Amino acid sequence: MKSLGIRLALILSSVLLVLVLLAGVLIERQLTRAIHNEEVDQAKSHAQTLLASLRILMLNGQGALAREWLDSMHGAPGIIDIEVLRRNGREAFTDLSTLKRVNDFLGEAVFERQPTPPHHVDQPALGAFNRALQGEVALDLRFDDEITVLQPIEASSECLTCHGYDPNPLRGVLKLSLSREKGLARIQSMRVSLWAIAALLVVIIGLTVLAVLRVSVLKPVNRLKDAIMRVGERQVELPTHWRDELGQVATVFNEMQHQLVATETRIRAVSENAFDAIITADEQGVIDSANHAVEKMFGYPPGELIGRNVAMLMPEPYRDEHDRYIAKYLMTGKGRLINNRAEVVGQRKDGTTFPLEVALSEMFIGARRYFVAVARDITENKRQTAALQHQALHDALTELPNRSLLSDRIRQSILLAQREHHELALLVMDLDRFKDINDTLGHQYGDLVLQQIAERMRQALRESDTIARLGGDEFAILLPNTGLNQARAIAEKLLRVTEEPILIGDQMLHAGASIGITLYPQHGEDEVTLLQRADVAMYMAKRQHLGAAVYDPSSDQHSLRNLALLGELRGAIERDQLILHFQPKVDLRSGKVYGVESLVRWQHPEHGLMYPDEFVPLAEQTGLIAPLSLWALKTSLRTCARYRSGDMDLDVAVNLSVRNLQDLRFPDKVAQLLDENCGEPGRLRLEITETAIMADPARALDVLKRLSVMGVKLSIDDFGTGYSSLAHLKQMPVDELKIDKQFVMGMLEDESDAVIVRSIIDLAHNIGIKVVAEGVESQLLYQRLKEMGCDAVQGYYMCPPVAVDDLIEWVKCSPWRI
Numbered sequence: 001m002k003s004l005g006i007r008l009a010l011i012l013s014s015v016l017l018v019l020v021l022l023a024g025v026l027i028e029r030q031l032t033r034a035i036h037n038e039e040v041d042q043a044k045s046h047a048q049t050l051l052a053s054l055r056i057l058m059l060n061g062q063g064a065l066a067r068e069w070l071d072s073m074h075g076a077p078g079i080i081d082i083e084v085l086r087r088n089g090r091e092a093f094t095d096l097s098t099l100k101r102v103n104d105f106l107g108e109a110v111f112e113r114q115p116t117p118p119h120h121v122d123q124p125a126l127g128a129f130n131r132a133l134q135g136e137v138a139l140d141l142r143f144d145d146e147i148t149v150l151q152p153i154e155a156s157s158e159c160l161t162c163h164g165y166d167p168n169p170l171r172g173v174l175k176l177s178l179s180r181e182k183g184l185a186r187i188q189s190m191r192v193s194l195w196a197i198a199a200l201l202v203v204i205i206g207l208t209v210l211a212v213l214r215v216s217v218l219k220p221v222n223r224l225k226d227a228i229m230r231v232g233e234r235q236v237e238l239p240t241h242w243r244d245e246l247g248q249v250a251t252v253f254n255e256m257q258h259q260l261v262a263t264e265t266r267i268r269a270v271s272e273n274a275f276d277a278i279i280t281a282d283e284q285g286v287i288d289s290a291n292h293a294v295e296k297m298f299g300y301p302p303g304e305l306i307g308r309n310v311a312m313l314m315p316e317p318y319r320d321e322h323d324r325y326i327a328k329y330l331m332t333g334k335g336r337l338i339n340n341r342a343e344v345v346g347q348r349k350d351g352t353t354f355p356l357e358v359a360l361s362e363m364f365i366g367a368r369r370y371f372v373a374v375a376r377d378i379t380e381n382k383r384q385t386a387a388l389q390h391q392a393l394h395d396a397l398t399e400l401p402n403r404s405l406l407s408d409r410i411r412q413s414i415l416l417a418q419r420e421h422h423e424l425a426l427l428v429m430d431l432d433r434f435k436d437i438n439d440t441l442g443h444q445y446g447d448l449v450l451q452q453i454a455e456r457m458r459q460a461l462r463e464s465d466t467i468a469r470l471g472g473d474e475f476a477i478l479l480p481n482t483g484l485n486q487a488r489a490i491a492e493k494l495l496r497v498t499e500e501p502i503l504i505g506d507q508m509l510h511a512g513a514s515i516g517i518t519l520y521p522q523h524g525e526d527e528v529t530l531l532q533r534a535d536v537a538m539y540m541a542k543r544q545h546l547g548a549a550v551y552d553p554s555s556d557q558h559s560l561r562n563l564a565l566l567g568e569l570r571g572a573i574e575r576d577q578l579i580l581h582f583q584p585k586v587d588l589r590s591g592k593v594y595g596v597e598s599l600v601r602w603q604h605p606e607h608g609l610m611y612p613d614e615f616v617p618l619a620e621q622t623g624l625i626a627p628l629s630l631w632a633l634k635t636s637l638r639t640c641a642r643y644r645s646g647d648m649d650l651d652v653a654v655n656l657s658v659r660n661l662q663d664l665r666f667p668d669k670v671a672q673l674l675d676e677n678c679g680e681p682g683r684l685r686l687e688i689t690e691t692a693i694m695a696d697p698a699r700a701l702d703v704l705k706r707l708s709v710m711g712v713k714l715s716i717d718d719f720g721t722g723y724s725s726l727a728h729l730k731q732m733p734v735d736e737l738k739i740d741k742q743f744v745m746g747m748l749e750d751e752s753d754a755v756i757v758r759s760i761i762d763l764a765h766n767i768g769i770k771v772v773a774e775g776v777e778s779q780l781l782y783q784r785l786k787e788m789g790c791d792a793v794q795g796y797y798m799c800p801p802v803a804v805d806d807l808i809e810w811v812k813c814s815p816w817r818i
């Protein structure tokens with residue numbers, strides 16, 4: 001590549017050379033012509049001078065002398081030839097006739113001379129000779145090295161003296177041929193000088209132009225070039241005082257550079273302050289740039305990464321993978337990572353590795369391809385995700401797997417058991433007396449008990465076993481590759497560890513547990529069935545105080561449908577599938593409705609409207625009855641508030657289960673619900689069966705008393721079916737009992753039923769308790785009960801349980817309306 005200076009110098013030198021050559025040629029021609037003209041003029045004047053001399057000689061009649069003179073002139077310096085030619089072209093002064101005539105004229109032989117032999121004379125060009133004969137001084141320039149002048153010789157009167165009358169004024173022609181030796185030498189010398197000067201001029205002008213070019217063009221251009229080459233390294237301010245295009249270019253360059261610097265400063269600031277690591281590398285993986293975050297993230301000092309291979313930031317096998325990936329991409333143009341995010345592993349300078357999320361893209365600077373990687377350290381994200389995953393799959397209190405993780409592990413274990421044809425055992429364990437601990441000592445104690453039990457179980461089982469907390473005091477234990485005997489042994493072991501005293505603070509507590517055992521594949525082939533049946537077995541163990549019980553299909557009162565319902569019932573409340581129906585109670589004395597009993601129904605998506613007999617016992621077995629009762633209580637209070645606002649001032653009665661009576665916090669929950677729903681305690685009635693009370697009479701009495709103190713009314717439901725005595729009832733804070741419908745419905749036909757009904761009414765009245773007869777299906781029954789002094793009736797005769805809207809309609813239209 002030639003430099004601009006050399007190219008300009010070559011161009012200018014060539015132009016200069018051509019100009020000087022042209023000028024030199026022109027000047028040379030002019031000078032040559034001038035010298036030639038001068039020679040011609042000199043030749044002409046020479047010829048005239050010679051003719052004048054000759055004429056004198058001739059006038060003196062000295063023709064012979066003229067001849068001699070002419071002959072002597074031959075060989076004179078510069079003269080090649082001199083001759084006088086007659087008009088006929090012949091040489092004059094070559095014979096003696098004229099001499100003789102002159103002597104004759106003079107009368108004596110004055111002139112003596114031997115006739116001169118004509119010597120060889122170059123004949124002039126005919127044209128020039130003829131022009132000379134016309135009186136013109138003619139030139140014969142046929143030869144480069146000589147000039148021939150043909151000077152006409154005019155005859156004067158003196159000539160006639162000797163030559164006689166001759167009418168022609170021209171006597172002949174003086175032909176003078178002069179050598180051009182001198183002239184040519186002058187021309188040669190002039191040429192040498194001329195071209196020497198020209199060469200000198202070319203050199204001087206060339207050097208001057210080059211110097212001027214250097215100063216005014218090359219130097220600024222080089223500065224501009226240097227400045228452009230250093231753009232990005234440091235800021236170079238070009239002088240802008242040149243008042244030409246270069247000055248404008250410098251101004252534009254400075255402006256452009258300021259903008260570039262500003263843009264680069266902005267980009268650098270963004271890059272350097274970026275939290276993410278930003279690396280650019282060429283196709284070979286050589287790092288071209290790396291921001292501060294890269295150095296910080298990978299632990300390299302500033303500047304140490306530039307020029308080194310990007311593979312150093314990855315551990316094996318990512319290095320090889322990276323090289324292969326880039327090579328493939330460069331070859332095929334296909335790469336799933338380009339313009340995508342990916343999770344990779346990074347390696348710090350100290351060799352430690354960490355997870356990275358990388359977004360890879362490419363850019364071109366000119367024809368060069370670079371890869372741009374934006375990387376983010378996702379250690380913290382990973383940790384948080386792992387923590388969230390742990391949180392989502394573990395119980396916060398005991399750190400044990402929760403129901404979701406257990407389900408997953410059961411599914412996985414079933415698949416493995418299927419493939420390897422072995423069994424697995426699933427145990428459901430429920431703590432005994434945990435409620436007591438919770439209720440009497442508070443939640444903190446309850447939580448500590450659960451934590452200690454969980455830890456003991458962990459210690460007792462293998463790592464490969466899964467212990468999960470299902471909720472409350474219920475645990476599940478998954479034992480992969482375990483048969484019946486082994487499962488029993490493990491259950492016994494677990495029972496032992498739960499029965500050991502638990503020391504919390506200075507309190508020595510005793511828990512114990514009941515365990516249900518199911519086996520895959522004998523008792524179920526899926527996770528839900530196994531869990532449900534283990535639950536059933538656990539309740540059997542609890543009911544029969546067995547400690548541990550294996551699921552027994554023959555003693556399982558639950559049909560498959562019941563098992564399925566049990567699973568579905570858990571979600572029925574959240575899915576709003578439960579509804580309440582209301583049945584009026586009529587006061588026999590006034591004949592008016594005074595209250596309603598709320599009765600739960602399950603609007604099942606497949607089985608339609610289901611009655612409580614189908615699912616309440618299931619709920620009672622599994623502990624779901626507690627949330628169900630609270631739901632019924634809350635919904636009854638809300639509905640009551642609604643119809644009271646429509647002038648239906650009715651009491652509402654809600655059924656309770658045994659579990660509610662065992663829950664020492666139940667009165668508080670009722671108080672909270674009354675509070676939340678603006679309910680009056682005196683308008684709420686809770687119906688409890690005798691059996692529920694008899695399960696734990698002391699605790700039931702405690703709960704009932706607290707409810708009664710709050711002002712809530714209490715009824716004994718289904719009275720007559722249990723074994724409680726009226727004397728026992730007297731201690732209870734109840735003010736109403738409901739005679740079971742089996743006695744009422746049969747009393748018209750069966751005298752013993754009538755006796756029972758009458759006795760109950762009389763005895764209840766004796767201890768100040770109001771009596772309600774259930775199952776009143778006819779007007780006759782209604783009338784008989786009224787006659788017997790029964791206080792109130794409830795039954796299909798008045799109204800079956802109906803939805804709230806139908807109840808409102810009934811209250812408006814029935815004979816028992818308010």
Ligand SMILES: Nc1nc2c(ncn2[C@@H]2O[C@H](COP(=O)(O)O[C@H]3[C@@H](O)[C@H](n4cnc5c(=O)[nH]c(N)nc54)O[C@@H]3COP(=O)(O)O)[C@@H](O)[C@H]2O)c(=O)[nH]1
Nearest residue numbers: 599600611612632655656657717718775776777794795796
């Ligand atoms: N713990 C809870 N138990 C509840 C709840 N809701 C209902 N139940 C209990 O379910 C049992 C069955 O109730 P249900 O099927 O609604 O039957 C009630 C009436 O329909 C029926 N009845 C009323 N009058 C007559 C009649 O004239 N003839 C006839 N054959 N049956 C009639 O009696 C049931 C009401 O009984 P009771 O509660 O004893 O007043 C039922 O025993 C409920 O206890 C609930 O929310 N929680």
